[in-house]
Amino acid sequence: MxxxxxxxxxxxxxxxKEEKVIREHLEPLSLKKKTLLLETGQICxxxxxxxxxxxxxxxxxxxxxxxxxxxxxxxxxxxxxxxxNDCVPSRFCIETIEDTEVLSLDREAKSSLLQEFPQMERxxxxxxxxxxxxxxxxxxxxxxxxxxxxxHNFIALLPDFAQRIxxxxxxxxxxxxxxxxxxxxxxxx
Amino acid sequence: MxxxxxxxxxxxxxxxKEEKVIREHLEPLSLKKKTLLLETGQICxxxxxxxxxxxxxxxxxxxxxxxxxxxxxxxxxxxxxxxxNDCVPSRFCIETIEDTEVLSLDREAKSSLLQEFPQMERxxxxxxxxxxxxxxxxxxxxxxxxxxxxxHNFIALLPDFAQRIxxxxxxxxxxxxxxxxxxxxxxxx
DNA sequence: TTCATTTCTTAAACCAGCTTAAGCACTTCT
DNA sequence: AGAAGTGCTTAAGCTGGTTTAAGAAATGAA
Numbered sequence: 332m333x334x335x336x337x338x339x340x341x342x343x344x345x346x347x348k349e350e351k352v353i354r355e356h357l358e359p360l361s362l363k364k365k366t367l368l369l370e371t372g373q374i375c376x377x378x379x380x381x382x383x384x385x386x387x388x389x390x391x392x393x394x395x396x397x398x399x400x401x402x403x404x405x406x407x408x409x410x411x412x413x414x415x416n417d418c419v420p421s422r423f424c425i426e427t428i429e430d431t432e433v434l435s436l437d438r439e440a441k442s443s444l445l446q447e448f449p450q451m452e453r454x455x456x457x458x459x460x461x462x463x464x465x466x467x468x469x470x471x472x473x474x475x476x477x478x479x480x481x482x483h484n485f486i487a488l489l490p491d492f493a494q495r496i497x498x499x500x501x502x503x504x505x506x507x508x509x510x511x512x513x514x515x516x517x518x519x520x
Numbered sequence: 521m522x523x524x525x526x527x528x529x530x531x532x533x534x535x536x537k538e539e540k541v542i543r544e545h546l547e548p549l550s551l552k553k554k555t556l557l558l559e560t561g562q563i564c565x566x567x568x569x570x571x572x573x574x575x576x577x578x579x580x581x582x583x584x585x586x587x588x589x590x591x592x593x594x595x596x597x598x599x600x601x602x603x604x605n606d607c608v609p610s611r612f613c614i615e616t617i618e619d620t621e622v623l624s625l626d627r628e629a630k631s632s633l634l635q636e637f638p639q640m641e642r643x644x645x646x647x648x649x650x651x652x653x654x655x656x657x658x659x660x661x662x663x664x665x666x667x668x669x670x671x672h673n674f675i676a677l678l679p680d681f682a683q684r685i686x687x688x689x690x691x692x693x694x695x696x697x698x699x700x701x702x703x704x705x706x707x708x709x
Numbered sequence: 710t711t712c713a714t715t716t717c718t719t720a721a722a723c724c725a726g727c728t729t730a731a732g733c734a735c736t737t738c739t
Numbered sequence: 740a741g742a743a744g745t746g747c748t749t750a751a752g753c754t755g756g757t758t759t760a761a762g763a764a765a766t767g768a769a
Binding site for chain 4: 497498499509510512513514516517
């Protein structure tokens with residue numbers, strides 16, 4: 332819980348009372364590895380702040396395989412924005428990769444939090460601007476680099492994280508097969 | 521200018537005086553086809569709301585060709601968020617595709633607008649949530665569909681817009697060559 | 710209405726990355 | 740300890756999509 336409050340204080344000022352309001356609106360969850368927070372078909376009810384551990388977001392392709400589209404580690408928010416905003420069934424799953432602690436902020440809690448402490452509008456706006464920047468950055472990598480280059484790029488940007496997750500998840504996120512990843516790694520040796 | 525005020529009023533309430541504040545902070549620009557609003561290397565200074573016409577965002581790949589990553593039509597905002605947020609040189613260009621009218625909101629104007637009329641934090645937060653939803657949706661198409669399927673999907677989703685822009689721009693946006701687009705179209709006949 | 714430029718199409722050769730199928734090396738459970 | 744599952748690698752054959760190069764059609768300027 333403290334890590335979120337610290338995070339918010341980086342962007343807006345928060346007094347004692349406001350801090351209490353924040354704490355009251357978030358629900359801490361301790362989750363085992365491979366716990367689903369959101370499943371295809373459900374209407375996404377909350378956004379999640381990762382205190383410790385790691386989440387992945389993925390969807391099921393027509394051929395039945397999983398396609399990972401995002402990871403979230405410490406101090407990142409994750410949710411299905413379209414499902415949450417418009418109350419439509421999600422086409423994504425969100426799952427823990429490791430044992431993970433998150434803070435859950437559900438639809439009503441967010442709306443009430445924003446009413447009681449409107450400066451949070453600013454915090455979320457800034458977070459979302461960062462998220463949009465990251466999306467645009469990622470588009471550059473997706474379209475500007477070959478799959479092999481994307482792999483090397485990812486390792487260079489996030490070497491520790493690349494060690495932390497199974498290779499096949501990395502392959503899925505980067506948009507290719509585990510077999511092809513093996514070939515890339517063989518080339519490097 | 522009216523179209524933006526109308527757009528804002530869909531999400532927050534705006535009185536006479538506040539409406540005036542909004543108007544004072546935005547600069548209307550009338551631009552000819554192929555005008556650059558942002559060029560690689562510049563630090564992005566503003567975000568743009570499209571009143572009439574159409575923008576594209578693209579970057580130059582290592583092989584020298586253009587890769588389009590986004591379009592913006594009437595009632596959409598466009599900017600390079602990373603360059604704007606962090607004052608770093610942009611690696612994108614933003615250009616008009618047709619003769620276009622935009623409202624420009626530069627860094628200082630936005631900050632002053634948010635101070636004078638804090639409810640705008642809410643408007644921008646909601647816009648950004650929608651943008652994030654659209655990004656996630658698009659990721660599903662990128663990774664879940666073949667290039668040919670992506671083409672059919674795009675035509676089905678935005679038939680009018682597909683007519684409005686040159687084919688080669690559509691091919692670039694969808695991540696393939698104009699030659700391949702020609703083949704797909706031939707197949708359909 | 711003519712010329713120049715931009716956009717779109719065709720076709721053949723080519724290649725990055727996929728599929729399939731098998732074997733190996735870990736973990737984790739009983 | 741053994742069985743069962745999970746994750747990683749190898750290799751051969753295949754395919755979706757690219758490249759190159761040329762020409763046809765549309766658009767716009769003069």
